[in-house]
Amino acid sequence: MxxxxxxxxxxxxxxxxxxxxxxxxxxxxxGEALVIIxxxxxGKSTILRIIAGxxxxxxxxxxxxxxxxxxxxxxxxxxxxISMVFQQAALFDSLTVxxxxxxxxxxxxxxxxxxxxxxxxxxxxxxxxPPETADLSPAQLSGGMKKRVSFARAIMSNPEDPDTSxxxxxxxxxxxxxxxxxxxxxxxxxxxxxxxxxxxNTYVMVSHQDSTIRRTADRVIFLYSGKIQWQGKVEDIDxxxxxxxxxxxxxxxxxxxxxxxx
Ligand code: ADP
Numbered sequence: 197m198x199x200x201x202x203x204x205x206x207x208x209x210x211x212x213x214x215x216x217x218x219x220x221x222x223x224x225x226x227g228e229a230l231v232i233i234x235x236x237x238x239g240k241s242t243i244l245r246i247i248a249g250x251x252x253x254x255x256x257x258x259x260x261x262x263x264x265x266x267x268x269x270x271x272x273x274x275x276x277x278i279s280m281v282f283q284q285a286a287l288f289d290s291l292t293v294x295x296x297x298x299x300x301x302x303x304x305x306x307x308x309x310x311x312x313x314x315x316x317x318x319x320x321x322x323x324x325x326p327p328e329t330a331d332l333s334p335a336q337l338s339g340g341m342k343k344r345v346s347f348a349r350a351i352m353s354n355p356e357d358p359d360t361s362x363x364x365x366x367x368x369x370x371x372x373x374x375x376x377x378x379x380x381x382x383x384x385x386x387x388x389x390x391x392x393x394x395x396x397n398t399y400v401m402v403s404h405q406d407s408t409i410r411r412t413a414d415r416v417i418f419l420y421s422g423k424i425q426w427q428g429k430v431e432d433i434d435x436x437x438x439x440x441x442x443x444x445x446x447x448x449x450x451x452x453x454x455x456x457x458x
Contacts (some may be wrong), residue, residue: 197264201226201363201398202278208422209242213250216242218422219255221389224364229390231413231430232403233444234420235453240402243419244317244366247400248280260363279350279362279396283369285342287334287349293320294330297349305354315355319348323385340378343370344385351389351396365389367401371408373387383411406445409433418444420453 200223209217210458216239219337224230232240245251246258249268258265260278285378287296297304297319298312317327323344334342367386371379390397403409409416409430416433418426418441426438443451 198225199222200259202400203257203259203262204243204247205257205259207243207246207258209239209246209251209253212354215422217246217420219256220419220422220424222417222424224398226355227397229387229399229401229407229412229414231403231416232419233403233409233416234418234425235455236404236421239422240419241368244280244400248278248366250280250311252380260316277353277360277362278364278366280294280366281350281368281370282344283372285334285346287342287345289334291333292330292336293332293334293345296334296345297330297352299349300360301352301354305357305360306355307354315352316348319352320345322351322389323348340374340381343382347385347389362396362399364400365396367403368397369402369404371403371405376407379405379407380411384409386412 202224204220204222207217207220208215220243232243234240242251244252249265252268288299291299294313294316297316301307301312301315313330316330320327320329325341325344325348329341329345331367337345350365351362363401370386371382374382386399390399401412403412413430416428416430417424420440426436426441428436433445436442439452443453
């Protein structure tokens with residue numbers, strides 16, 4: 197059997213007195229579309245940030261392509277490239293779209309400006325934006341365009357250096373705050389990028405949104421109280437009798453999930 201692309205073993209994370217993650221094991225396989233769900237404040241973003249190498253766990257080990265990650269992404273020599281798309285697009289306001297998408301290549305590669313610009317335009321096309329978007333500044337973009345630009349940045353890589361191609365893409369609530377139609381556009385884009393040459397056919401997403409979970413997940417894990425409480429295929433969310441999953445999808449205040457302020 198193929199080994200997992202990303203493996204979390206016994207991951208724990210505490211903030212102050214709160215155990216956000218408590219001995220979590222998770223295997224993510226190449227080609228998977230995994231969506232992490234659960235009530236707010238249960239550590240979903242924390243798991244993503246740990247996988248991305250932006251945050252260190254207190255305990256446990258992370259393996260990427262069977263190599264143990266030592267430390268965080270910034271001090272990593274043998275980094276597998278894992279891209280993260282943040283909830284807010286997190287673009288640099290003082291840079292153009294071209295400089296935002298090509299940032300790492302302008303900083304770290306020997307590719308010519310012309311070559312990087314061509315790659316930027318290619319990525320813009322993949323996320324459904326015209327090439328001239330490259331000359332705009334983030335302030336000139338709508339919210340939806342900013343989001344697309346942040347997707348383009350996540351899939352950017354150096355064609356002469358395969359290690360820069362993302363092994364997986366992490367999406368933190370990519371449809372939060374979007375209307376249903378704009379959400380569908382983003383959900384379709386996530387799937388399209390998985391299937392057409394983004395460099396990675398694997399992603400891990402955090403989402404609350406019913407439509408996003410149903411359209412973008414193959415496998416779902418339900419996180420609550422520091423643990424993975426349930427996992428299954430996306431179609432199982434309607435048939436499982438797991439009380440937490442039922443409560444979540446019925447949006448009910450009654451059940452094992454404790455609701456703050458009730
Ligand atoms: P979710 O994504 O499930 O909504 P998060 O992973 O963002 O949850 O946060 C889980 C809990 O950890 C929350 O109670 C949050 O306030 C806390 N938390 C997250 N990051 C930090 C941090 N850097 N410092 C202190 N507490 C944090």
